[in-house]
Each structure stands twice: as structure tokens, then as C-alpha cells.
Amino acid sequence: MMVLEISKNYDLSKLSTLRVKAKSDFFVKPSNLDELVEAFEFIKENNIDFNVLGAGSNILLSSRAIPGMIICTNEINFINKINDTDFEVGAGVRMPRLCANVTKESLTGAEWMEGIPGSVGGGIVMNAGAHGTEMRENIKSVKVFNIETLALEEWSNADFAFAYRSSKIDPKKSIIYSAIFHFEPGTKEVIREKVLHNNSARTTNQPVKSFTCGCTFKNPELPDNQRVSAGLIIQELGLKGLKEGDFVVSELHGNFIENQGEGSSQEFCALMKKVQKEAYEKRGIKLKPEVQMMGEFSDEEKDLWGN
Ligand SMILES: Cc1cc2nc3c(=O)[nH]c(=O)nc-3n(C[C@H](O)[C@H](O)[C@H](O)COP(=O)(O)OP(=O)(O)OC[C@H]3O[C@@H](n4cnc5c(N)ncnc54)[C@H](O)[C@@H]3O)c2cc1C
Numbered sequence: 597m598m599v600l601e602i603s604k605n606y607d608l609s610k611l612s613t614l615r616v617k618a619k620s621d622f623f624v625k626p627s628n629l630d631e632l633v634e635a636f637e638f639i640k641e642n643n644i645d646f647n648v649l650g651a652g653s654n655i656l657l658s659s660r661a662i663p664g665m666i667i668c669t670n671e672i673n674f675i676n677k678i679n680d681t682d683f684e685v686g687a688g689v690r691m692p693r694l695c696a697n698v699t700k701e702s703l704t705g706a707e708w709m710e711g712i713p714g715s716v717g718g719g720i721v722m723n724a725g726a727h728g729t730e731m732r733e734n735i736k737s738v739k740v741f742n743i744e745t746l747a748l749e750e751w752s753n754a755d756f757a758f759a760y761r762s763s764k765i766d767p768k769k770s771i772i773y774s775a776i777f778h779f780e781p782g783t784k785e786v787i788r789e790k791v792l793h794n795n796s797a798r799t800t801n802q803p804v805k806s807f808t809c810g811c812t813f814k815n816p817e818l819p820d821n822q823r824v825s826a827g828l829i830i831q832e833l834g835l836k837g838l839k840e841g842d843f844v845v846s847e848l849h850g851n852f853i854e855n856q857g858e859g860s861s862q863e864f865c866a867l868m869k870k871v872q873k874e875a876y877e878k879r880g881i882k883l884k885p886e887v888q889m890m891g892e893f894s895d896e897e898k899d900l901w902g903n
Pocket of ligand 1: 613647648649650651652653654655669687711712713714715716717718719720721722723724725726767770771772773802803804808809810811888
């Protein structure tokens with residue numbers, strides 16, 4: 597008997613931090629393994645496509661169409677203490693919540709997560725990072741749902757081949773269910789101070805109150821293997837304030853694009869294209885999107901990602 601609620605023709609507009617207009621044919625929020633299995637039984641029986649959505653903070657949802665089912669991990673939201681330093685954390689747990697939990701226990705290593713609106717699952721896929729630290733540094737192992745076998749398997753940290761804002765996991769084949777994190781003991785006051793500092797750095801330098809997807813482009817790697825700030829390049833090109841429809845390149849941070857109304861993915865892509873073109877023509881730099889796309893995009897739009 598089915599217990600999982602399956603919604604149809606679902607409005608996704610509020611499920612991404614960019615707030616683009618988007619809908620999916622089907623939508624589910626499984627809260628445990630049985631419900632995840634149920635979702636995939638439905639997908640297989642009906643032979644439909646699917647996509648996994650975490651906190652939607654690094655995603656451009658298509659306003660054209662998102663065929664098939666969206667599996668949202670918001671309800672896989674548990675933190676289980678294993679011992680004094682290790683925790684099993686559900687994929688849907690938001691990074692600031694994990695940071696707060698770990699800080700409460702006087703453990704260090706999660707301070708960088710403060711203020712990042714992503715989920716642990718999305719953070720692992722993207723190998724999210726800030727202030728010189730990355731997700732990979734505190735992960736011992738991950739429980740991954742294999743969509744072929746409909747069972748959990750355990751991946752080690754090395755299995756992910758983590759690199760700058762990327763990992764080996766393919767969300768079309770495997771879904772992160774939970775991860776085991778290890779944190780080192782520290783001094784509560786020092787940890788708190790770091791968290792506060794990270795928070796205020798973010799609110800000063802980023803348009804945290806606007807609808808954005810965080811950094812639009814990855815920091816490009818120059819021939820000497822150094823990464824340069826995409827935001828600085830965009831600022832130097834004088835592109836802050838550049839507009840397309842309801843989207844504008846943030847005046848506060850060049851790599852953030854703000855949705856000031858009801859922008860569509862088509863408009864967002866058009867603005868990304870203008871920025872990419874300027875950076876290439878004036879600086880010879882090909883900016884590659886950090887934001888991921890989900891759903892239907894035109895061939896020209898896919899070109900922005902180099903697909
Ligand atoms: C204001 C703001 C500030 C930000 N600051 C930072 C920052 O400092 N550093 C940084 O790295 N990022 C930053 N981001 C971007 C974003 O928060 C991170 O990339 C985050 O890791 C994305 O997680 P998510 O849950 O939102 O993923 P989503 O956007 O929902 O999804 C991203 C990708 O991961 C896949 N995915 C999500 N969950 C799972 C899962 N459980 N299993 C398999 N695949 C999954 C999706 O299919 C998609 O391909 C910021 C964003 C905003 C809006």
C-alpha cells in the first residue's frame with residue numbers, strides 16, 4: 597500500500613532560492629528509505645524521468661518544463677549522534693543547522709557552513725566550501741541510495757573523488773541519503789567567534805536577503821593553476837547592475853544574480869550569456885556555471901554549461 601503522497605503539476609517556485617517560475621509533473625518529499633523506494637517504484641512503473649532537489653540553493657529550475665518527478669530531500673532531516681565526535685546526518689539537513697549542532701557540542705570543523713543555505717546532500721554533490729574549507733574535509737562515509745538496486749550502499753570519502761565544487765556522484769544514478777561526519781573537539785568560545793565572523797563576512801559581502809543561487813559561475817582556473825574570483829572579474833568588467841528581464845547582476849557581489857520579480861530561466865540564461873560573452877571577449881576567460889540546471893533547456897542555453 598502506498599503511503600507516500602505524490603503531488604501532480606507541482607509549483608516549485610518557492611523551492612529554489614532563486615525563485616524562478618517552475619513546475620514539475622510530479623513531486624514527492626520522502627522522509628525515509630521506504631518512501632524513497634516507493635517513489636522509485638512509481639518512477640519505474642510509469643517510466644518517467646526524475647530529478648533530486650535538496651535546498652534548491654544552487655539550482656536553475658527550468659521555467660520551460662521539468663518532466664517527470666522531483667524528489668525533494670527536505671524531510672530526510674535527522675541528526676543522530678554516534679559518539680562524542682561523529683554524527684550521522686540526513687541529506688536534507690541544512691548546513692547552518694549542522695553547524696549549530698556541532699558548535700553546541702564544542703566541536704570544530706563546521707564553522708564554514710554558517711550562512712550557506714544548502715542541504716548536506718547538495719553540499720556533498722557540489723563539494724561546497726567557504727573560508728578555505730570544503731565539505732570533503734569532515735566526511736567519513738556516505739550512505740548512497742542506488743536507484744538500480746533500490747538499496748543503500750556505503751561510499752567512502754575517496755569514492756567521491758572530490759574536487760573544486762564537484763564530486764563523482766551522478767544524481768541520475770545515486771542519491772545521497774545520509775553522511776557520517778567527524779569533527780574535532782575545540783573551544784566553544786573560539787568556535788562561536790569563528791561562526792559569528794563568517795556570518796558577518798557573508799552579510800557584508802553578499803546579497804543574502806535577495807533571491808539568488810549563490811555564486812553563478814565557478815572561479816576560473818588560470819594557466820598557472822591559480823583560481824581567480826569570478827566576482828572580481830565581473831566587477832572589473834563593469835557588469836554590476838547589468839539586467840535582463842527581472843534579473844540583475846548584484847551591485848554587492850558580481851558573481852550573484854538577483855531575481856527582483858518573477859524571472860524565468862530563459863531570462864537568467866540570457867543574462868549569464870551576456871556576462872560569459874563579455875568575460876571571453878574582453879579577458880579571454882570562459883566562465884563556467886557553478887549553478888546546476890534542472891529540466892528542459894534549449895541547445896543554446898545548454899551551451900552555457902558546455903553540454
Ligand atoms: C546566499 C547563498 C550563499 C551561498 N554560499 C555558498 C558558499 O559559500 N559556498 C558554496 O559552496 N556554495 C554556496 N552557495 C550555493 C549552495 O548553497 C551550495 O552549492 C549547496 O551545496 C547546494 O545544496 P542544495 O541542497 O541547495 O542543492 P540543490 O541546489 O538542491 O542541488 C544541487 C545539485 O545537487 C543535487 N542534489 C541535491 N541533493 C542531492 C542528494 N541528496 N543526492 C544526490 N544529488 C543531490 C541536485 O540534483 C543538483 O544537481 C550559496 C547559495 C546561496 C543562495
